Amino acid sequence: MKNLKLNTTIKSPQKGLLITALILAQLGFAQIKPDPNYKGVIGKTLADSKEYWPDPVKAPEGAPNVVWILLDDVGYGATSAFGGLINTPTFESLANNGLRYTNFHTTAICAPTRAGLLTGRNAHAVHVGGFSHTAMSAGFPGYDGRIPSSAGTIAEILRDNGYNTFAVGKYGVTPDEDATDAGPFDRWPTGKGFDHFYGFLGSETDQYNPDLVEDQTWLNGNTRLNNSGKDKSKNEFTADLKGKHLSELITDKAITYIDRQKSAAPNKPFFLYYAPGATHSPHQVAKEWSDKYKGKFDEGWDVYRDKVIANQKKLGLIPADAKLPTRDSYVKAWNTLSPDEKKLYARFMEIYAGYLEYTDYEVSRIVNHLKGINQLDNTVFYVVLGDNGASKEGTESGTIDQPLLKKLFGNNSKEADLKENLAKIDLLGTPEAIEGNYPYGWALAANTPFRNLKQDAHSEGGTRNPLIVYYPKGIKTPGIRNQYGHVIDILPTTLETVGITAPKEIRGIAQDSIQGTSLAYSYADAKAPSRHKIQYYYIFGSRALYKDGWKAAAPHHPDFIDIVDNGALAKNTGPSTYDNDVWELYNLNTDFNERVDLAKKNPEKLKELQAAFDDQAKKNNIYPFIDWQDVLKQRVHKKNK
Template sequence: MSHTASTGAYQNFEGRIGRTVAGSDAWWPPEAAAPKGAPNVIVIMADDLGYSDLGCYGSEIATPNLDELAAGALRFSNYHATPMCSPTRAALLTGVNSHLAGVGHVAHSDAGFPGYAMELADDVASAAEIFSDAGYFTAMVGKWHLTKDSHCSDAGPFDSWPVQRGFDRFYGFLDGFTNLHHPHRLIDGNSPVTVDTYPEGYYLTDDLTDRAVEMLQGAKASNPAKPFFLYFSHGSVHAPLHAKPADIEAQRGRYDAGWDDLREERFARMKAMGLVDESITLPPRNAEPGQEVAPWDSLSSDEQRLFARYMEVYAAMVTSVDESFGRLRSALERMGELDNTIIMFTSDNGASREGEAEGTTAYYVHLLGATDTTADLARIDDIGGPTTMPHYPRGWAACGNTPFRLYKINTHAGGHQVPMILAGPGVAESTDDGAAGTWRDQYVHVVDVLPTLLELTGVAAPSERNGKALKAMQGISFAPVLANPAASSARTEQYYEMLGHRGYYRDGWEVVSLHYPLTRFSDEEWELYDLTSDPTETRNLAGAHPDLVAELSQAWDQAAWANQVYPLDEGSGLKYLQRPPWNEVYERPVTLTPGTPTLERWRSLQLVMIRSFSVTARISINPSDEGIVMAHGDQGGGYSMWLDAAGVHLTYNSGRGLLETIDAPRPDGGEHAIVADFVAPGGNVWNVTLSVDGTKVGAADGWTCLFPMAPFEGIDVGLDRRSPVHWDLYQAHGAYPFTGTIHGVDVQPGEAPADSPNSLIEVLREMGAAFE
């Protein structure tokens, strides 16, 4: 605690927003109280959910609970997120544009620029900090993704974790996604949750819902007068596409007709429900190079069967999100709080094209772009279960974004125009004029959400945090739109940027660009659309209105400088590799002993990422000892070392269902050193040797280096926690704890090959500079 007697200012232990107690030198301040009768607030955010993926927005997917919410609420037809998840979350929670808040991209880089710090700046206040200091109980479950990856370890720093940014309770994961059957690392407050083996039938969405209900029930039972703010941030429907078997089975056969028919079905449904005007045109299939969708009829029968399965799993995930909301609403009813709770449901960006043209059962390694449809077909019956890490082809993402063009990351509408439902006190309370259950067509941006919630709850926005002046919120409350369907849009201008894609909206007009990596921004043509008559961006009017293109593109440039958007990502990939010099510590060797928690994912990855490395296990065994000596990774890719009656083994899991093993004779009882040497000669492969006590006992060549998100679980010693590297071992033995003695496992990183990305940083800098 700090205290300044002359001003009466104080800070609480959590470092939240400072307040001034006028005329008081009291060391401990009076408890903050929310405005009398202030409503509760729940913000629910799905991940990668497309505009048309809910029943109440035209989907064939059954979402009865959200449809019922929408029937007594307002649905927004013209609501916009940013084109990517972390930036949307930053804007949602701060009311400040994402780049200015410090999060211009996903939190997997730290290239050294303020707009891309990949954590919330210290001169913006989070919704949790604001509501907490106003006397609310603040809770969060699910995906955070606002802490840079290098700061997610057990050593912190913790200043950008949820609890340090104002949440009284947090249960979820810090990364951008996780395995829904076997989450790689859950956090409770500031502490990793110790889980060796998840129970049969575990499913993350159910767990998060249980925790959210428990948090709210506990808080209300303890202090009935204290309102709550809950941020429920789903891991669904982000890849890997995981769902419960019964939910998948319920979708069987629904998508056999393909994405062309489905898109037309959804568009017709949208027109029937009044979401889309009869005059609006459905754009043709996306055909831009690298974005294109093949006609469904042009696919082989095997491709159609495989691709339909992906969508069945995706639809099953959507139903689980709906069921989660139904359970949460039932809990609010039992608590007597439903009628006094503002509820917002939305998505963080448009549907994702990360599965690209063919989809994948191996999302963690597919991010490099490699595809293997034959391998995926061989695992078709396992898609959606714990042994695959699937993502659907972008043809389904195009359906999800109906009626708009392109996808997540793009600044065309498919990247950022998403569903939003708002209900509760102050939101169309009277149904006499048909307000509840109707649409609001005014332009609204995610940055406007927090100011609106503050107005509806009567909570004042602060001017400083920890004694530091705050950036002014750029969001504009759209509360007048809630009361009056004829009210003008409060927001008339907004910029967009993601990975070099750019867009600028003003008074119904929009300029937008499509950026291709390593092409000059000055050579890109701005497209121009009149969104009042052409919201689906089918008629490019740039040639007819060059002066307006110049005006709006200049406005984009001015907004970019004002919001820390520069430098633009030219596409060299440098920003993923360039790190501050102090990150060198994360590449230092480590010795792990039994009892050490799983070494966090990102720290573990630095030891092995496209480089040579060695693993030395120092053990003592009796003739009957067995079990996992060490494991790094999961069903999405990894390697592990174990001992059984047949010998000593080193297994490599490619992430695509390919398991390769080096088997060697079992050593006699006593002390031994087992060494696995992974040599990276170049070409993105490892040549591996296994030695016992200095004698080579086995070898294998050509194991593909795991990168960029695999291994997705960190390093374990003495067992293989959570999702296993070797599924058959897990089925037979669970986490398979080692019964001998492990004196230590040494992981020693080695040299990177000449063609490693990290070896090419200077080359990439020069390449990128040519296109800036």
């Protein structure tokens, strides 16, 4: 303290008081507020004092391990577990020995689904009504892409209640500007409750050269720009990862995390969030998987739809008298295609099928490993087969190595696109197929028995996905459940199942209410009435409101582009606006796949649901409406700024 000098010529009383306070603070005279949680005794000497350490946090007695599996861009009718023609024995086994939920829903695109899943709150309410990407987010509460700390994740809750928490694969809700080596890291997975993370932060990545991150370190394939505007160089991990499929890498890492944790704390439960890049584009997989399907799709997507709806009836997943909706107008009848188109399009689907079956195999490695270490019976699985409906982003003729936007806005004719793809047919599925995605005719088939596709928030085809719940210790009788569910329900369902109450605070931050509804009530009661009564949907202008089995829906196609108009993104001849969007009305209790529009017959019901949508929009930060046109204009504006 020898350098401290006192001013003895102070004339101002106010100035004197300020300096006196500063001196007292520096001399350590300021009183320290005692910790209200400390239960020991602090005396002047050790003899007068009593030591105290808080008890270590433990999970509830007998709490199971928890595994969440979320696939990408799958579609309701793709997997054999839900009547599809793609072999998925692992998902079939989990479903056959657990529960199949037939009336479960997502948001129609990836990031809002993931935000809702992780937080148990509606996507717009947690600021992820679109994406967390700079070019596709907006500076409004529902769209800025930044999940607030008041919306704690499942990982934060479970970690604070005695679980170890791991995430592997796709995260998708870290803002682009945070996703560099400079951080900040509070919106990376490790800042949102995960002890460890291994995967990619964006919406998609190359399966053989992924944008790979472990915890807070970039490993491989990072093309994000540093402050100098130059691409960051790949580091020494590149050689170790070369040639390995991302699904293999994340499965290896998940098993490593589990084994390390069980070795150190055998009785401590873990939470694993397993979210592969599959089956999002690029569709890439080894030939040994895709070649299993050679010739299997030569009959085309119309026959596929017929076969799948028949399988779904046999499994009891849909009503016995169900009928297919009319094929969406932008998809051509298979029998009208040329031989070259049929050859090319069938090969696209062979690749996709191999990609999905391979994903099922990688999941089997997790299941078999847990069985091998005697943890399978003490693990509850929640398997969501797709974060939205099957993807329309492959356009009419499919994509291979040409960037989507370049193809959409390029000068190639349809015939030129077909010729180019035929010349590159042998690239399909390989590491060179960096944009590989099937024609959207197959996406419609994969969404059987529904209409429409990914991004179509107004339709069951964009939002209904299979859910499997597998829990040997807690679900004794396998079966089918038809209760309405939404992705925000998985968090409260998990908490109720493992015996944990949602916290009022997380690390001193007051928490917003959980908006999801636990599905645990339906575990033992197939006939229990649905408890999730109302749910909005909104993506890029398309919107809907579900209430007690009724649904009002408004498809929206902006005037600049329409993602499925005339078989591709194209200029609209008759633009729609929010004011003239045509609302539809469906009674899903009697018409589960939206074949009969009742809007003209029941206008009062439609008005009731439209008013309910407006109420939900105000409560959940949906306004202002933002559609594809707005997003692309914003992207161009930022680029030119």
